[in-house]
Amino acid sequence: MRDRLSRPERRALQREDDRLRALPLNIGGDPRRAEAHIRHVARLLGDRQSKSGCSDAAGYAVAQFDKTVVTVTEGGLACRRGCAHCCHQGVTVTAPEAFHIAGILRRAPGRAAAFLEAELATRGLSRGERWRARIPCPFLHNSECTIYESRPLSCRGAVSRDVGACVAGYVDLKQTDIPTPPGHTLVLNVWRMIVSTAIRLLNLPIAGYEMNHAVAVALIAEDGEKKWLNGEDIFAPVAQDTSMAPQYLQSVERLATQLAPTL
Numbered sequence: 001m002r003d004r005l006s007r008p009e010r011r012a013l014q015r016e017d018d019r020l021r022a023l024p025l026n027i028g029g030d031p032r033r034a035e036a037h038i039r040h041v042a043r044l045l046g047d048r049q050s051k052s053g054c055s056d057a058a059g060y061a062v063a064q065f066d067k068t069v070v071t072v073t074e075g076g077l078a079c080r081r082g083c084a085h086c087c088h089q090g091v092t093v094t095a096p097e098a099f100h101i102a103g104i105l106r107r108a109p110g111r112a113a114a115f116l117e118a119e120l121a122t123r124g125l126s127r128g129e130r131w132r133a134r135i136p137c138p139f140l141h142n143s144e145c146t147i148y149e150s151r152p153l154s155c156r157g158a159v160s161r162d163v164g165a166c167v168a169g170y171v172d173l174k175q176t177d178i179p180t181p182p183g184h185t186l187v188l189n190v191w192r193m194i195v196s197t198a199i200r201l202l203n204l205p206i207a208g209y210e211m212n213h214a215v216a217v218a219l220i221a222e223d224g225e226k227k228w229l230n231g232e233d234i235f236a237p238v239a240q241d242t243s244m245a246p247q248y249l250q251s252v253e254r255l256a257t258q259l260a261p262t263l
């Protein structure tokens, strides 16, 4: 393993990262651009001067997802404002996203109380039970997402080219493939990888949590973010997404090990 960089080397690398981050994230091209984003997300997460490093990191990731996805857009999406068939299913979030959304709720105590009440309706349901129950997301109001600008990466990745397939899958509950443009899915996976690797760079566990319960935990736990950043597993009671492929987890570990000396 390489030795850690000296302070001047780290400063020079940070300047280079800032230059690379300003360029489009060319997926499949120069890997240094993705590496620059990984280090940046890790720096945001670990910034103890910030009120919420997790919120900064999650906000950065979702904004960058939007910037990246327009560079590969293939058009033809059926998704429209007010169309919310997919918002009646379970959503998976990372811990920083849960803290980010909890921060939004904390700024509106009335909304936080309503959320905590609504969240109980989905607590403990399996993915299948949730799919069949068609319980609306607690953030859905009049068929619109009330945290749209801050919605998690999973929601940003849930797009479709065919509203008929969405109705069949989410309303009629038939086993249906939702036709999602491959470029969109690729960008989702790349940004998930960037966030996961940044989390591993801080020696924290990567996991996908059921959004509603995870946000409730992030909202209620005293000093929850601080505890999580210090390695306390405050999300232990929350159901995890077990579909993460071992190859994905291995790739994240490899990349984090490779980048650790440069942080």
Ligand code: SF4
Pocket: 086, 087, 088, 091, 137, 138, 139, 140, 144, 145, 146, 147, 148, 151, 152, 155
């Ligand atoms: S967070 Fe917003 S986009 Fe995601 S499921 Fe809930 S209402 Fe829909």
